[in-house]
Amino acid sequence: MDNVAAPVQAMIEEFAKLPGIGPKTAQRLTFFLLRAPKDISQRLADALIRLKEQVRSCSVCCNLTETDPCSICGNSQRDHSVVCVVEEPLDVLVIEKTGVFKGVYHILHGALSPVDGIGPKDLKIDELLFRVAKGDINELILATNPNYEGDYTAAYIASAITVSNIKMTKLARGLPLGGDLEYADEGTLARALEGRRIFDSAGH
Amino acid sequence: MYMQRISLLDFRNYSDISLDLGPGCFILAGDNAQGKSNFCEAAAMLSSMRSFRASSERELIRWGSAGGFAKIQASFQRAQDSCGVSIVISETKPAILPQSAAVPLDEQLSAGSARKKVWLNDAPKRALDCVGAVKVILFEPADLDIVSGAPSIRRHFLDVTLCLQSRKYCKNLSQYQRILTQRAALLKRIREGMDSAGSLTYWDEQLALHACAITAERAAFVARCLPYAEEFGWKMGIAALKPEYIPSFLAEDTVHGNQLFLEQLTRLRKREIAQGVNLLGSHRDDLMFLSETISLGVYGSRGQQRIAALALKLAELRVMEDIDGDRPILALDDVLSELDTTRRKALLNHVKNYTQVFLATAEPEALPDDFIQSAVRLRVSQGNIRQW
Numbered sequence: 001m002d003n004v005a006a007p008v009q010a011m012i013e014e015f016a017k018l019p020g021i022g023p024k025t026a027q028r029l030t031f032f033l034l035r036a037p038k039d040i041s042q043r044l045a046d047a048l049i050r051l052k053e054q055v056r057s058c059s060v061c062c063n064l065t066e067t068d069p070c071s072i073c074g075n076s077q078r079d080h081s082v083v084c085v086v087e088e089p090l091d092v093l094v095i096e097k098t099g100v101f102k103g104v105y106h107i108l109h110g111a112l113s114p115v116d117g118i119g120p121k122d123l124k125i126d127e128l129l130f131r132v133a134k135g136d137i138n139e140l141i142l143a144t145n146p147n148y149e150g151d152y153t154a155a156y157i158a159s160a161i162t163v164s165n166i167k168m169t170k171l172a173r174g175l176p177l178g179g180d181l182e183y184a185d186e187g188t189l190a191r192a193l194e195g196r197r198i199f200d201s202a203g204h
Numbered sequence: 205m206y207m208q209r210i211s212l213l214d215f216r217n218y219s220d221i222s223l224d225l226g227p228g229c230f231i232l233a234g235d236n237a238q239g240k241s242n243f244c245e246a247a248a249m250l251s252s253m254r255s256f257r258a259s260s261e262r263e264l265i266r267w268g269s270a271g272g273f274a275k276i277q278a279s280f281q282r283a284q285d286s287c288g289v290s291i292v293i294s295e296t297k298p299a300i301l302p303q304s305a306a307v308p309l310d311e312q313l314s315a316g317s318a319r320k321k322v323w324l325n326d327a328p329k330r331a332l333d334c335v336g337a338v339k340v341i342l343f344e345p346a347d348l349d350i351v352s353g354a355p356s357i358r359r360h361f362l363d364v365t366l367c368l369q370s371r372k373y374c375k376n377l378s379q380y381q382r383i384l385t386q387r388a389a390l391l392k393r394i395r396e397g398m399d400s401a402g403s404l405t406y407w408d409e410q411l412a413l414h415a416c417a418i419t420a421e422r423a424a425f426v427a428r429c430l431p432y433a434e435e436f437g438w439k440m441g442i443a444a445l446k447p448e449y450i451p452s453f454l455a456e457d458t459v460h461g462n463q464l465f466l467e468q469l470t471r472l473r474k475r476e477i478a479q480g481v482n483l484l485g486s487h488r489d490d491l492m493f494l495s496e497t498i499s500l501g502v503y504g505s506r507g508q509q510r511i512a513a514l515a516l517k518l519a520e521l522r523v524m525e526d527i528d529g530d531r532p533i534l535a536l537d538d539v540l541s542e543l544d545t546t547r548r549k550a551l552l553n554h555v556k557n558y559t560q561v562f563l564a565t566a567e568p569e570a571l572p573d574d575f576i577q578s579a580v581r582l583r584v585s586q587g588n589i590r591q592w
Contacts, residue, residue: 112403114389119398148382148410155406186372 008034060131062107062124064089072104079103081138085128085157087111087145095143103141106131111149112156125157132161139167146173205338205530206560207247208286210278214269216242217587229561231576233568233592234584240564243584244342244537246276247562250289251340251532252368253322253331261293261318280338283530289338290323336368339532341521343514343539350516351493351501351509358491362422365520369527373421380414384482387411392480401477412465415485416455423449425523426491432519433512437495439550440511444496447516452488510542518554535562540570548572 004012008030015026033041057063058070065071072078072092082103086092092105108123120126131137142157144150158168174192175184184192206227212218217239232240249255258264265274273294280287296317322331349357367374387407393399426449437445453468465484469476472483482488493500493512500512518534525531534555540548540563552575555561564584568576583592 113386114393114399115385117389117393119393121398148379148386152386152403152406156403159402159405187375 061105062109062127063092063105077102081136082141083128083131083137083139084141084143085154086143087150087153091143103139108144108153111144112153113149120156120160123153125160128157129160132163132166135163137166139169142168142170146171205280205282206533207250207338208279208281210246211275212243212246213275213277214266214271215246215264215274215276216266218242219266219269219587221587221589223582223589225560225580227559229556229558229563229575229579231568231571231579231581232562232564232584232589233566233581234564235566238584239587239589240566240584241344241537243589244344244535244562244564247278247533247535248340248342249291250276250278250280251336251338252364253291253320253335256342256344257346261320262295264293265295265318278338282338283528287338288323288325289334290326292321293318294321295319332374339368339524339528339530340535341517341524341532342535342537343517344537345539347513347517348506348510350513351504352506355490359422359487359489361516362425362491366421366425369425369524370421373418376414376417380411380418380486383407383410383414384485384487388480388482391476391482394477395480401473404473408466408469409462411482411485412462412469415453416462416465418486419449419451419453419455419489422486422489423451428523428526429516429519432522433515436515436518436554437511439554440515440547441550442495442500442508442511442515444494445500445512445515446494447512447519448492448494450490450492452486452490453484507542507544507547510539511547514539514551521558531559533560533562534558535564537564538566540565541567 011030011033012023012026015021015029016023021029033044054066055064056066056068058065058068058073060069060073063070063072067074079102083106084095084101084103085106085108086095087108087110089107089109092107095101095105106124106128108125108128110118110123112118112120112123132140140157140161142154144154154170161168172195174188174195175181181189207225209222209224211220211222213220232243234240245255245257255261255264265272273292275290275292277290278288280289296319320331322329322334324334324337350361363373363377367377387404390399390403390407394401394403426447429447433447434445437443453465455465469484476483493504493509493516495504495508495512498504500508504512521532521534536555539551543551548570549572552572556575556578563579565571568581581592582589
């Protein structure tokens with residue numbers, strides 16, 4: 001692509017570094033910006049700068065935030081004795097969407113995976129242990145992903161916590177709402193059977 | 205079961221052929237490099253959904269094919285019903301390689317990936333869901349390695365066979381692989397002082413759970429093969445032929461199996477950490493072929509080893525028949541060349557009443573006359589198949 005202006009080429013290359021963006025999409029995005037009014041580019045540039053300058057890690061839960069402590073940790077209406085431990089900031093968003101959870105979070109920023117060289121020191125586990133050691137927590141919900149790395153991370157945290165008066169729970173595994181039994185895979189269905197509950201008249 | 209009809213389009217050296225088949229023995233005669241093995245490969249692929257020898261599925265598409273895809277299509281008659289299987293392998297974009305004259309054109313092409321689509325009775329399916337819909341047992345010259353080669357080849361044979369039988373085994377096995385990789389990496393991290401030995405507890409339990417299940421299934425399968433293999437051995441002049449599964453750990457087929465495994469694992473802890481390797485589990489098991497008490501893998505002649513490998517394959521076919529109530533199709537690619545006249549006759553007598561047999565050979569004149577007369581004779585020549 002020798003016949004493309006250098007700034008255009010540079011923009012394409014920057015876009016192509018992003019996850020999910022291939023060379024074609026990078027070109028399309030670049031030419032969109034090139035043709036669009038200047039203020040679109042200006043706002044994008046401002047947003048990018050603010051993203052890096054104003055987002056930091058919450059000193060309590062390690063979530064990404066603009067204010068420290070973050071809006072959840074700083075909310076006195078929430079139950080600070082119940083901590084839900086998740087792998088990624090995105091997990092917080094989905095759990096918050098349910099509107100059911102009134103406690104606070106701790107974000108590990110990943111899961112333990114020896115093969116990828118991710119050990120306890122690479123995650124926010126020490127921060128969690130520090131929070132636990134302060135003694136204000138009654139329950140830890142280990143909401144890591146239901147795969148080997150997630151389970152291992154949960155098992156590691158459980159074994160690292162030496163305080164005895166803390167309740168540790170994990171999320172139930174089973175059927176998705178609105179799904180059909182016949183489409184569930186055997187593993188999920190087996191877990192759902194193991195974790196079955198007494199039927200009550202309200203139907204849940 | 206038997207194949208009623210097969211069509212190959214741009215598959216290996218076949219540009220476009222269709223064959224009507226049926227129950228019985230089919231002799232595929234032809235010189236070297238005419239397409240006998242390619243036919244066997246296509247037949248086996250309809251069963252396992254993958255080629256036993258292509259390193260990239262891109263190789264399966266005929267050189268110079270106009271459409272850029274290969275197609276295998278066949279209809280089968282099973283014990284209860286009929287069934288159609290189609291596989292299409294198409295080129296995706298050739299890989300983007302740095303443009304350099306140093307890379308020959310064919311390497312650039314085979315580096316490009318291929319896409320595979322599968323239909324079962326005209327409905328599109330995932331390849332995994334079609335594995336074993338029809339069953340073709342193939343014996344080809346390289347299968348000698350099952351007896352004479354490395355233990356990993358024997359474990360691979362058992363895994364492929366058991367995956368054909370059970371989705372659960374397949375799933376278990378892929379999870380087991382993942383546990384092994386993570387655990388080995390963790391052992392190395394512990395050795396380097398980056399993790400504590402206590403982190404192993406979780407992986408130990410997972411390893412025990414999966415290893416015990418996998419080893420038990422493999423051992424049970426080999427035990428089922430034993431009587432059939434032994435019977436075939438006697439016919440082929442091997443006394444008391446016995447395939448025997450050798451687990452790398454003591455396991456009882458009880459609830460205590462896991463506990464027992466964990467105890468053995470604890471004893472190995474220091475060595476495992478020092479070496480950074482998983483030392484116990486199904487991935488260290490082996491399969492042994494004995495004649496009376498002699499190991500054929502070590503002391504057997506080449507002919508005996510071939511017979512033992514063949515015995516295991518034929519036993520596999522019978523065990524599948526016992527499970528499904530339907531006898532799989534047998535494809536023998538060039539097995540006769542290393543057998544003497546007596547054993548050749550014994551083998552042909554053993555298989556001639558099978559539902560459907562494909563027998564590829566470069567020397568049809570070495571077959572007994574009565575066998576030739578009773579079989580369907582096909583001549584394979586430059587990607588064409590005709591009766592003779």
